[in-house]
Amino acid sequence: MRFLQWSTALGYAFLGLFLVLPLVFIFWQVLAGIGEVYTSITDPFYINPSPDAFSNAVFIRPTDPPTVVIRGPDMGVVLNSLWVALTVAAVDVALGFVLAYVLAKYVFPGRTLLGLLATIPLIVMPFATAYVVRKILDPRWGTLNWILHDVLHLPFKVEISGLAAVAIVQSLMYLPIAYLNIYAALTRVDPTLEEVANNLGADEGKAVRDVVLPLSTPGLAAAFVLVFIFAIDDVAAPIIFQDDPAARKLLSYQIYSKFLDQLRGQISPTAAFLALILLTISVASFLAVRRYVGLRQYAMLIRQLRPKSYVPGPLGAVVIYAVAFPLVLAAAVPLAGALSLVFADRWTTAPLPEGLTLENAVERLAAVFQNHLYLRGMVNTIYYGVAATLIMVAVGMLIAVAAARSRGAAADALDALATMPIAIPGLVVAYAYFLTALQFATGLRSVHPDLADLLDPLRQPELYLVVGYSVRKLPFVVRSIYAGLQQIHPSMEEVAMNLGDGYAGVLRKILVPLLKNNILSGALIGFVYVTSEVSLSITLGVLKGVGQDTAMPITAFMRERFESGLYGVQDAATLGLLLVAIQVAAITLTTRVLKTRYGFVL
Amino acid sequence: MTVVRLEKLRKVFDNRVVAVDDVDLVVNDGEIVAVLGPSGCGKTTLLRLVAGLEDPTSGRILFDDRDVTRLPTQERNTAVVPQTWALWPHMTVFDNVAYGLRLRRKKANLTEEEIRRRVREALELVDLTGLEERKPFQLSGGQQQRVALARALVVQPEVLLLDEPLANLDAKLRLELREEVRKIAKRLSITTIYVTHDQEEAMAVADRIAVMNAGRLQQVGRPEEIYHKPANFFVATFIGRSNVLKGRVVEAKGEAAAVDVGFPVAAQTPHRLAPGEEVDVVVRPEDIFIGGGGVKCVVEDVVFLGRYHQTTLRCSGKVLKAEGPRPPAQPGEEVAAEIARAWAFKP
Ligand SMILES: Nc1ncnc2c1ncn2[C@@H]1O[C@H](COP(=O)(O)OP(=O)(O)OP(=O)(O)O)[C@@H](O)[C@H]1O
Ligand SMILES: [Mg+2]
Numbered sequence: 001m002r003f004l005q006w007s008t009a010l011g012y013a014f015l016g017l018f019l020v021l022p023l024v025f026i027f028w029q030v031l032a033g034i035g036e037v038y039t040s041i042t043d044p045f046y047i048n049p050s051p052d053a054f055s056n057a058v059f060i061r062p063t064d065p066p067t068v069v070i071r072g073p074d075m076g077v078v079l080n081s082l083w084v085a086l087t088v089a090a091v092d093v094a095l096g097f098v099l100a101y102v103l104a105k106y107v108f109p110g111r112t113l114l115g116l117l118a119t120i121p122l123i124v125m126p127f128a129t130a131y132v133v134r135k136i137l138d139p140r141w142g143t144l145n146w147i148l149h150d151v152l153h154l155p156f157k158v159e160i161s162g163l164a165a166v167a168i169v170q171s172l173m174y175l176p177i178a179y180l181n182i183y184a185a186l187t188r189v190d191p192t193l194e195e196v197a198n199n200l201g202a203d204e205g206k207a208v209r210d211v212v213l214p215l216s217t218p219g220l221a222a223a224f225v226l227v228f229i230f231a232i233d234d235v236a237a238p239i240i241f242q243d244d245p246a247a248r249k250l251l252s253y254q255i256y257s258k259f260l261d262q263l264r265g266q267i268s269p270t271a272a273f274l275a276l277i278l279l280t281i282s283v284a285s286f287l288a289v290r291r292y293v294g295l296r297q298y299a300m301l302i303r304q305l306r307p308k309s310y311v312p313g314p315l316g317a318v319v320i321y322a323v324a325f326p327l328v329l330a331a332a333v334p335l336a337g338a339l340s341l342v343f344a345d346r347w348t349t350a351p352l353p354e355g356l357t358l359e360n361a362v363e364r365l366a367a368v369f370q371n372h373l374y375l376r377g378m379v380n381t382i383y384y385g386v387a388a389t390l391i392m393v394a395v396g397m398l399i400a401v402a403a404a405r406s407r408g409a410a411a412d413a414l415d416a417l418a419t420m421p422i423a424i425p426g427l428v429v430a431y432a433y434f435l436t437a438l439q440f441a442t443g444l445r446s447v448h449p450d451l452a453d454l455l456d457p458l459r460q461p462e463l464y465l466v467v468g469y470s471v472r473k474l475p476f477v478v479r480s481i482y483a484g485l486q487q488i489h490p491s492m493e494e495v496a497m498n499l500g501d502g503y504a505g506v507l508r509k510i511l512v513p514l515l516k517n518n519i520l521s522g523a524l525i526g527f528v529y530v531t532s533e534v535s536l537s538i539t540l541g542v543l544k545g546v547g548q549d550t551a552m553p554i555t556a557f558m559r560e561r562f563e564s565g566l567y568g569v570q571d572a573a574t575l576g577l578l579l580v581a582i583q584v585a586a587i588t589l590t591t592r593v594l595k596t597r598y599g600f601v602l
Numbered sequence: 603m604t605v606v607r608l609e610k611l612r613k614v615f616d617n618r619v620v621a622v623d624d625v626d627l628v629v630n631d632g633e634i635v636a637v638l639g640p641s642g643c644g645k646t647t648l649l650r651l652v653a654g655l656e657d658p659t660s661g662r663i664l665f666d667d668r669d670v671t672r673l674p675t676q677e678r679n680t681a682v683v684p685q686t687w688a689l690w691p692h693m694t695v696f697d698n699v700a701y702g703l704r705l706r707r708k709k710a711n712l713t714e715e716e717i718r719r720r721v722r723e724a725l726e727l728v729d730l731t732g733l734e735e736r737k738p739f740q741l742s743g744g745q746q747q748r749v750a751l752a753r754a755l756v757v758q759p760e761v762l763l764l765d766e767p768l769a770n771l772d773a774k775l776r777l778e779l780r781e782e783v784r785k786i787a788k789r790l791s792i793t794t795i796y797v798t799h800d801q802e803e804a805m806a807v808a809d810r811i812a813v814m815n816a817g818r819l820q821q822v823g824r825p826e827e828i829y830h831k832p833a834n835f836f837v838a839t840f841i842g843r844s845n846v847l848k849g850r851v852v853e854a855k856g857e858a859a860a861v862d863v864g865f866p867v868a869a870q871t872p873h874r875l876a877p878g879e880e881v882d883v884v885v886r887p888e889d890i891f892i893g894g895g896g897v898k899c900v901v902e903d904v905v906f907l908g909r910y911h912q913t914t915l916r917c918s919g920k921v922l923k924a925e926g927p928r929p930p931a932q933p934g935e936e937v938a939a940e941i942a943r944a945w946a947f948k949p
Contacts, residue, residue, distance in 0.1 A: 198674075199675045199678075200753075210690075
């Protein structure tokens with residue numbers, strides 16, 4: 001089995017060089033400046049659990065009519081990140097469970113529509129959708145208060161701002177992730193397990209409580225941790241609300257803003273330490289759930305054929321039509337709003353976008369296509385997507401085979417390591433890459449100036465972007481191929497080897513053809529996630545600036561447009577539409593090849 | 603206790619797939635009826651209809667005189683053992699078996715003590731004491747099967763419904779367990795429907811066999827009846843081994859017919875046949891006797907199969923397989939073969 005040893009070694013080499021090494025480098029930075037870090041981190045700005053943190057969490061401002069202000073407690077950067085992400089995870093798991101339960105368990109008119117609506121928020125236009133939520137929540141000109149006050153004539157107004165607003169945006173963004181994971185967990189439970197309980201006398205509620213829930217808790221836990229990690233890692237929502245100082249008091253935003261300081265030449269150990277905290281929280285929760293889920297793998301006895309379904313009772317009907325449908329409609333509003341920005345004259349001081357015309361959209365799209373920088377951004381996005389996907393498929397295939405087909409601690413650890421990037425905040429990766437590459441290139445300069453130029457992150461950020469994207473999104477490709485490998489009995493490979501073929505031949509002639517669908521769907525997910533990636537794009541992506549040879553992908557341009565004045569956000573939305581078009585094209589192409597529906601692997 | 607009566611029972615999936623087609627069947631009190639048929643013929647669907655896990659498209663299901671057709675599965679007092687057994691992996695053996703009793707605690711006024719006693723009795727009945735605290739995946743296949751049986755029996759169902767309960771076990775264990783299942787069902791004199799595609803298992807377990815094909819019942823009867831008096835071509839060829847010969851009726855009278863299959867054969871038939879009609883003639887290998895009188899054949903091959911010898915004969919151009927305790931002749935020799943019993947069916 002030399003092949004398996006080689007691919008294990010290659011997997012370790014790839015992840016060791018491009019994941020572990022840069023992260024270890026941050027550790028080292030922290031240790032070097034531990035004194036300064038200690039004094040700054042004990043500042044209440046970072047951790048402030050005192051009671052007065054809650055004094056401004058919720059209050060009533062004596063305007064006319066009175067305004068209910070919801071801002072959430074400000075407990076310092078570290079605790080803020082924790083409570084916001086925990087709240088988002090709890091809310092999304094609860095709401096996601098309602099949606100998943102209704103869709104997995106009930107037959108009712110409109111079921112297909114509900115399922116479709118529930119997945120719409122998966123399409124994100126970074127910044128644009130979050131901007132729409134800000135517009136809706138805006139205390140003066142927002143849609144929410146317009147509805148409450150001018151339409152419903154209620155005697156109060158509502159102001160949701162600061163951390164609470166960030167939490168709302170994130171809850172909307174990550175609801176589909178929670179819903180899809182919980183849905184998968186619920187439907188994976190063998191329906192006969194539930195039917196036997198019914199047959200012995202258990203009604204819907206009892207059978208679900210006794211059988212379905214215990215067997216799907218690992219899935220629920222995984223959904224919770226996934227949303228938690230995504231939320232604590234997210235920097236787009238805090239950027240949208242950055243005018244409010246409270247929204248900046250989050251780990252992700254602090255690391256991001258200090259990354260910008262770094263570019264101006266100040267190395268900040270505080271930023272490295274904050275990154276380390278963020279990393280520790282994410283990785284610890286990831287490892288905890290991985291262990292738990294791993295232990296409970298036996299939950300699935302056979303592949304399910306058709307889930308057990310019930311006709312909803314009165315309570316079920318209320319949940320479907322009064323909770324589930326309004327919920328998915330509300331979750332789809334930001335995307336609809338973002339799209340309307342492309343068509344609108346403006347959406348600034350009015351509660352709804354003004355002057356929606358097709359001409360506006362045509363004009364904006366034409367402007368984008370006449371702008372060389374934007375075209376460059378689109379080319380960059382496609383280039384990064386394709387290059388990173390190729391790397392992910394090649395490396396992912398070797399790692400998946402090594403992890404699935406060899407036994408022992410080394411294989412298990414490789415599997416864990418390859419999945420780990422899910423839990424590693426993009427900002428931390430960006431930060432670690434930048435720091436490591438900069439030091440390396442500086443050190444190399446005296447020895448080999450040409451090579452140093454080639455590896456300089458300030459001159460060649462493309463290199464680091466492609467590698468960084470492929471490391472970050474590798475887990476999705478590995479999991480997809482790994483899942484396929486588990487369906488293929490090893491005897492298929494053994495027979496070929498018994499007939500005299502080497503493992504490389506087996507890989508090419510047997511595994512790749514059999515795993516074609518898994519590889520393609522893994523590649524598709526990887527591509528879509530790379531093209532909509534934000535953290536690396538707005539940090540490493542802007543290192544070379546906005547010149548003719550810019551390295552910025554579309555998402556970075558969207559961030560740049562969003563910052564640049566009143567109409568910039570509408571340009572950002574137009575760019576977002578093109579980004580979505582690229583992704584839809586990839587999805588269509590792949591589904592054509594696969595001849596199946598786009599399946600999410602998470 | 604309970605007579606199960608199915609009347610014109612029919613189940614159509616997605617308006618297209620007729621899984622169960624106008625089934626009429628009575629299972630008497632304490633009787634074991636095996637539903638036997640090839641894969642996909644609708645056995646599982648029939649069982650699920652009786653359990654209330656599937657709603658019939660039309661027809662009625664009666665338990666004694668009670669119409670239970672629209673009763674939900676919870677209120678039917680049946681107990682199913684699915685083919686996969688469906689043991690709850692997160693519960694211990696004890697909790698699996700106790701589940702149904704705990705649901706009946708209020709209605710049947712059961713104390714925790716009584717539940718424990720009855721679970722213990724049920725586990726004793728299936729010969730599984732001492733494993734109460736194990737989880738299902740810590741048991742062997744045979745043990746898991748017994749737990750599934752105990753879980754069904756402990757609630758004292760009116761009707762026991764078994765769906766290929768032994769299909770996942772190895773051959774030797776299957777032989778052991780099928781006798782045990784019959785013994786237990788008889789001891790408790792519980793009305794039982796036992797689905798299987800294994801005819802030997804059906805004969806060993808059941809009082810009567812219902813042969814099913816393409817959603818329809820083909821014949822219901824005691825194992826001997828099914829074997830010796832098949833109602834149609836499907837049953838004749840599905841049960842046991844058989845030779846099939848195309849032939850033409852020479853003369854017919856009542857249930858008897860003389861058929862020419864290349865040589866003359868005296869056959870029984872369930873149909874009214876007329877001379878000249880084309881028929882399929884079915885002959886069992888053990889009904890061909892070599893060495894007496896009869897049709898002249900050439901021995902092509904003789905193989906030893908343990909309990910008997912199988913002889914391949916060529917008789918007037920037709921190939922027949924015969925079985926007998928001793929090798930009747932050497933390959934190449936010419937022998938006379940007597941066909942003691944045959945059936946003729948309209949094609
Ligand atoms: N839920 C369903 N939806 C659609 N078709 C179904 C469904 N359940 C069963 N069928 C179809 O009904 C027919 C009978 O299926 P059933 O499972 O009852 O067969 P079976 O006799 O139990 O087969 P096996 O011996 O393979 O278990 C098959 O053609 C099957 O494909
Ligand atoms: Mg079946």
